Amino acid sequence: MSLPFAQTPSIANAEEAPTGGLVRTNKLALVCAKSGLDESYPVLIMANAARMTGIEVSIFFTFYGLDVITKNKVDKLWVNMVGNPSTPMPPFMMGLPGMEVMATSMMKKKMSELDLPPPREMVEMLAASGCKLYGCELAMRMFDREDEDLLPEVDSVITATDFFELAEGGQIIFV
Amino acid sequence: MATETTQILARLEEISAQVEAVDKRVRFTEELVEEMIPIARLVVSSATTRLGDWEERGVFDMIAVMQDAAGRILDNYTKDDAEHLADAIVGILSTVRNLTQPGVLQIANQATDVLRQADGVKPVGMFGAMRKASSDKEIQRGLGVMLEIMRAVGRTQGGSAEGVSVLPPALEATAAAPAVAKAVTPTPKAAAPAAPVAAAPEIIQWEGHDFDANGFLIDPNTWTPELAGKIANGLGITLTEEHMHVLEWVRDDYASSGASPNVRRVATGSGAGTQNMYKLFPPTPGKNCAMIAGVPKPVGCV
Numbered sequence: 001m002s003l004p005f006a007q008t009p010s011i012a013n014a015e016e017a018p019t020g021g022l023v024r025t026n027k028l029a030l031v032c033a034k035s036g037l038d039e040s041y042p043v044l045i046m047a048n049a050a051r052m053t054g055i056e057v058s059i060f061f062t063f064y065g066l067d068v069i070t071k072n073k074v075d076k077l078w079v080n081m082v083g084n085p086s087t088p089m090p091p092f093m094m095g096l097p098g099m100e101v102m103a104t105s106m107m108k109k110k111m112s113e114l115d116l117p118p119p120r121e122m123v124e125m126l127a128a129s130g131c132k133l134y135g136c137e138l139a140m141r142m143f144d145r146e147d148e149d150l151l152p153e154v155d156s157v158i159t160a161t162d163f164f165e166l167a168e169g170g171q172i173i174f175v
Numbered sequence: 176m177a178t179e180t181t182q183i184l185a186r187l188e189e190i191s192a193q194v195e196a197v198d199k200r201v202r203f204t205e206e207l208v209e210e211m212i213p214i215a216r217l218v219v220s221s222a223t224t225r226l227g228d229w230e231e232r233g234v235f236d237m238i239a240v241m242q243d244a245a246g247r248i249l250d251n252y253t254k255d256d257a258e259h260l261a262d263a264i265v266g267i268l269s270t271v272r273n274l275t276q277p278g279v280l281q282i283a284n285q286a287t288d289v290l291r292q293a294d295g296v297k298p299v300g301m302f303g304a305m306r307k308a309s310s311d312k313e314i315q316r317g318l319g320v321m322l323e324i325m326r327a328v329g330r331t332q333g334g335s336a337e338g339v340s341v342l343p344p345a346l347e348a349t350a351a352a353p354a355v356a357k358a359v360t361p362t363p364k365a366a367a368p369a370a371p372v373a374a375a376p377e378i379i380q381w382e383g384h385d386f387d388a389n390g391f392l393i394d395p396n397t398w399t400p401e402l403a404g405k406i407a408n409g410l411g412i413t414l415t416e417e418h419m420h421v422l423e424w425v426r427d428d429y430a431s432s433g434a435s436p437n438v439r440r441v442a443t444g445s446g447a448g449t450q451n452m453y454k455l456f457p458p459t460p461g462k463n464c465a466m467i468a469g470v471p472k473p474v475g476c477v
Binding site for chain 2: 115125
């Protein structure tokens with residue numbers, strides 16, 4: 001028995017889906033290289049949305065992005081003010097003490113108002129949804145981190161070449 | 176010899192008759208001219224005075240100008256334009272009639288009065304205009320009218336001239352055909368490309384229930400567990416106790432909150448957990464769960 005209306009194109013019926021001539025992405029590989037709250041949240045949210053649309057997703061955490069999957073760092077992600085071109089604050093105020101704390105607490109408040117879970121819970125949710133989480137082997141050595149320092153949800157620590165092999169056939173997006 | 180003489184004589188007689196006729200005609204002409212001269216004098220003198228009179232009054236100048244204008248009209252308008260004008264003439268007349276309604280004329284009169292007395296008006300700056308607009312009822316009403324006019328202009332400019340046509344409804348139908356044929360930019364609606372699936376809010380009947388184009392039940396109150404089973408089958412899912420527990424929770428939450436719960440809310444609220452949600456309603460847990468539960472598509476991305 002088939003339904004009479006157009007289904008959301010998914011992995012299962014990607015071929016016959018009416019996508020208006022577009023080739024639909026069904027595999028996504030995100031690279032998270034920054035640890036700012038305003039820089040890593042989008043990666044997690046986009047990954048979750050992609051999973052909910054039936055897209056296969058994997059995330060590669062490298063350089064400061066590694067903080068997002070590090071146990072004692074994930075709850076202390078900050079909104080980095082200095083050098084951040086997206087903040088509405090005038091540059092001479094950005095470096096003042098307390099500014100980053102204020103901006104961070106404001107963003108966290110807004111996020112919880114919007115019913116968005118904090119980063120740690122987002123990572124748990126992503127792992128539960130089937131999103132693959134990888135740490136960067138080079139960054140691990142750079143920051144002197146061991147496997148135990150990472151969140152239990154992380155699938156494995158791999159190199160960039162491993163990641164590209166895993167991401168083959170998918171869209172790779174550097175955030 | 177004698178015969179020749181008689182021939183010559185006869186010829187002479189003939190000639191003399193002709194000469195007589197010519198003489199008579201000349202005399203007639205002379206008489207005619209004599210009679211005509213006074214009349215002609217009268218006419219010519221009258222005409223010259225009249226023409227002089229006209230010239231004094233600038234009639235010739237005007238004719239010259241009019242000829243020039245006519246030439247310019249001919250230069251700038253083609254035969255097609257003239258045909259178009261003929262088509263539009265009903266509309267033009269209707270517009271003129273509307274403009275000459277007493278109410279409209281009164282407004283025009285008052286406006287000219289104001290313009291005549293404009294010397295006594297003080298200049299108003301930006302803030303003065305705002306202050307006046309916020310306190311003066313008449314200015315507010317005028318602004319409202321201006322805005323309506325602007326909206327009408329915008330609507331015609333935007334190509335959808337519905338409701339601002341100057342033609343009386345009965346004539347609309349007859350005028351519509353040439354108007355569409357001659358219009359350059361707006362394409363007739365019938366020629367528009369087929370709309371994509373999500374564009375039209377069409378209703379799809381299936382198994383005795385109304386669905387929107389995306390497959391969501393339009394009236395959540397018509398949901399039954401049997402229908403849920405049928406939708407789930409269509410999505411390739413076989414409902415179990417676990418499914419029913421989640422679906423019941425979603426329906427209760429929808430009834431109490433008035434909004435479809437997102438995946439995270441369902442996963443934590445029903446106790447199913449995120450991982451199970453993907454197992455129970457693959458591959459799109461939020462959408463499929465809401466679809467089977469007969470509630471609208473959830474908003475949000477978590």
